[in-house]
Amino acid sequence: MENNIHILLVDCPDEKGLVYKVTDTIFRNQLNILKNDEFVEQEKKHFYMRTEFSGDFEEAQLIYDLRNILPSPANLKLSTNQRKDIVILATKEHHCLGDLLLRHHFGELNANIKAVISNYDSLQNFTEKFEIPFHTVSHEGKTREEHEVEILKLIGTYNPAYLVLAKYMRILNQGFVAHFPHRIVNIHHSFLPAFIGANPYKKAYERGVKIIGATAHFVNENLDEGPIIEQNVIRVDHSQNAKDMAKAGREVERNVLARSLQLVFQDKVFVNGNKTVILE
């Protein structure tokens, strides 16, 4: 996307003529539609629309005009193709973090990594090679709540649009998650809903599956059950043990996480209850 592109996300109950009404409103505001995608979810009769447009406008006026023609309740979000501020949480594994730092370093992430936070310091030297602040917030000797509050305070100083869990191996309490509704992206090391919870590669090995995978999803209050953004898989066979599968799986994990962030940071992902609608 070029500079100065605006992105409008609309979702509301469906009714006749919505595409016409929204494009008409944009047209009357003297704006130029560059790309338009919409989708009607038939089960709930819900309308989703993503529009890229260019031109000068007053945000309050456009929102006002749109509210006037949209059925209630309507969700409206105006964004741009500017980079989002993010904070990454990691534990000890480097493959997802390394991939994101590399993409960021070369300007390919569509995000500004403001900081990396981990409960261990093992990735500190590596992270700092890329001139990104690294904070170790150990969980030792703290309750989960104490630990999360400490991290929350730290995150607060960076005011990120999104949190990315790049193999952050601790479960987050509902109290933490509630601060960032649909704003935490996690990479889970299995093809959900197969192998929910810990040690998915060991479970995959023991079950003798022929394909393993990874899942990027928004985090909600239920572990491994948030809206799925992206999944992918890789073939395995009997010659691979759990450790080999974990190694092969890491390639998928980093690719799936990067792909999901590309979608999220370009405002292409709507949340529909426990699912996503992706308009590219």
Added chain:
Amino acid sequence: MENNIHILLVDCPDEKGLVYKVTDTIFRNQLNILKNDEFVEQEKKHFYMRTEFSGDFEEAQLIYDLRNILPSPANLKLSTNQRKDIVILATKEHHCLGDLLLRHHFGELNANIKAVISNYDSLQNFTEKFEIPFHTVSHEGKTREEHEVEILKLIGTYNPAYLVLAKYMRILNQGFVAHFPHRIVNIHHSFLPAFIGANPYKKAYERGVKIIGATAHFVNENLDEGPIIEQNVIRVDHSQNAKDMAKAGREVERNVLARSLQLVFQDKVFVNGNKTVILE
């Protein structure tokens, strides 16, 4: 798609407000848009739009209204979700033909197979199991022109919307092809543009590739160079000789042909010069 769904395909030079203008026109004709997809090809600044709608309307009026608001030259096509009439051309290989006859038999092809024509009779008994007329038009002792004219006359009696070349192993003259512009779908047994022409699996084996594929495309006057509709691939390795690759490739061929016909028969494929635009 349910019954009585209408499909409008529009393509024309791009200009500001086209989505608005088209949806406005449909709206003013009291029609209900069910699904709308559009795409602007930036290089040529060309606009493509596919709209599914329901409701009663007079075709001439709608076309007239649309012509009034669209820039020239505009291509307009009105279709429905009814089955297309097709004729299949084959030679001796059964895998694509068999797959299509099976899908047709169980009502899954979105097409009526009016007849199968081959230059050999080896697939006749098989085809007739499915109560489909089979015509052998041998090429022996005939010039290419004589043979094609004979086939053309036969096809003419069925008046098909599309011809499907299900492993028809003869090259078609430009004179034949010109009768069916963008209405002949061929399955080529390689991942085009690799291995154009005859014996692609032998060439793939000799080159030592690790992946082989198949390509479904519209036929134009240049062999294997028409607009590509769909491609897919399968992994191979050193243990497979040319015959093994051909066998593995046949699985891809039949799946790619079926997938491409699903797109074509649902009016989801635009031709853009030597390429396709697919709006699903």
Added chain:
Amino acid sequence: MENNIHILLVDCPDEKGLVYKVTDTIFRNQLNILKNDEFVEQEKKHFYMRTEFSGDFEEAQLIYDLRNILPSPANLKLSTNQRKDIVILATKEHHCLGDLLLRHHFGELNANIKAVISNYDSLQNFTEKFEIPFHTVSHEGKTREEHEVEILKLIGTYNPAYLVLAKYMRILNQGFVAHFPHRIVNIHHSFLPAFIGANPYKKAYERGVKIIGATAHFVNENLDEGPIIEQNVIRVDHSQNAKDMAKAGREVERNVLARSLQLVFQDKVFVNGNKTVILE
């Protein structure tokens, strides 16, 4: 594989020199090894070996010689590249059955379909087009046991090497399964272990997954938990409802089932507890 190729499957506790000892024994019997694959499962230190060879030999002598050099307990199986006799069980869905009948008709299944048995008669006319006996064994008004005994008797008249469940939608009791240890191949319409049990596509739709799949496995006493032979997947998105996913999934189901049978009927699949070892 050409005619008159013999296949030896050996599995036993691993020890030093087994490849040497087995190939030495084959060599001393004046036989010619065409292909040899072996695998040592490190966790249980178990040895698997599959050897294709040609030449004339006395079976009792070769087995005797092998038993003399192999550690106990050793499983030995001698087979050939001749077609296996099979019986197919189906219910109402045609896509897997149709695919198998087509491959069989054109000599590509490496099996003789002796009969098709269903609890409904809806696929009878179709099956009989291919000159395959079709038996309807209704389950209505019978206990599960009565129904299964009736089917068992019928199967007994065909003495098949394998049973293929081509979308047979009834659960089989342990008493039935025990008649055919590692000789029943089932196609399950999900990417196991995700979505065990009924209605997997509905569950996949409700979970909002981005990839669906199918699993071919040997049937054992635990539903959907037998050794997995083959799996594959296909991408889906938010625009597909449960019915659309089921339709897309059927393409995967038939391809996965066909692929798994290709492996089984060429004696390439060992069972290792709840897993498979596949030596190609």
Added chain:
Amino acid sequence: MENNIHILLVDCPDEKGLVYKVTDTIFRNQLNILKNDEFVEQEKKHFYMRTEFSGDFEEAQLIYDLRNILPSPANLKLSTNQRKDIVILATKEHHCLGDLLLRHHFGELNANIKAVISNYDSLQNFTEKFEIPFHTVSHEGKTREEHEVEILKLIGTYNPAYLVLAKYMRILNQGFVAHFPHRIVNIHHSFLPAFIGANPYKKAYERGVKIIGATAHFVNENLDEGPIIEQNVIRVDHSQNAKDMAKAGREVERNVLARSLQLVFQDKVFVNGNKTVILE
């Protein structure tokens, strides 16, 4: 692979009993076979065998014993699972180099990167973050021969087992290539043999393909025609222009290059004329 594993690669004309003879020889040298794979290329009747074994032995004795039982001419190579020394050549693109530096940094490449050489200095700072020597050898004002001789001298100081062309965008003369027979791995940004030469993504875009790919191959005297080690692909569509395809393709390039190096550095790749035989 654990420490102290030895790898024997044998290829020679096929004859009866070779697996037996080689394993017998290893056995008589008191060595323990851990893994054994072999393949007979039927067209040329050529035998390939890769054996992993452990134990103490005298190399000259083992080679002598093997030569005694193998038909001539036989290629024999003894290696270990120790890391190979490599030198990377790059130009300006970072994605493949970055990926390799990351894997190397975390000990996952099975190689020691001794140095990175480029004809530009743009990747110097980045490379040096990882404490790897970086040499700029500009081609400006030099003939191709002068430039290559300068690079050759520099490479000579590192005595690498392999050269890796990580998007090195200059054609290498036969004189350069001849120094490293089957020891230069290149990543080509297309699915060879489609789009040989420059600007493959532009060509792919203009041809309207639906899948693009990348190819890792050994470099020989003919541009883009050396033995293929690994290939992979990614789907594209009409909405992607040449630049978008190049971006998507970079993901495939880095994954294919990494995968090919994993195979090469574990001595799993034989060269068979213009093809590879890969025994994993």
